[in-house]
């Protein structure tokens with residue numbers, strides 16, 4: 530048996546998808562809701578898996594600096610040069626900036642910060658999320 534906690538964080542981002550035939554091939558934005566799920570077999574001396582405010586502290590900087598109010602684009606997207614040319618904030622990704630790949634990116638950042646993360650869920654709309662989970 531393990532203890533699980535989930536911390537929600539909010540950020541806004543724009544993106545568009547390459548090699549995709551549909552509405553999301555056009556630039557648009559989301560008010561994303563991120564769920565960071567941490568787990569531990571034992572609780573610390575405070576009775577916690579992890580302090581909720583420390584989850585925020587470790588990830589909020591990265592999210593604010595790199596993702597919030599930015600266009601997330603695949604690095605070969607022709608829109609990159611156009612936006613950078615007018616001084617817009619762009620975050621480049623090797624893969625398509627889908628909710629799936631953004632969730633994976635944040636999972637890797639959480640692991641790099643040594644958080645005991647087991648899953649990242651990114652709610653792109655109130656009805657749809659992508660999850661990246663370590664099996």
Ligand SMILES: [Zn+2]
Pocket residue numbers: 544553557558559653
């Ligand atoms: Zn979208």
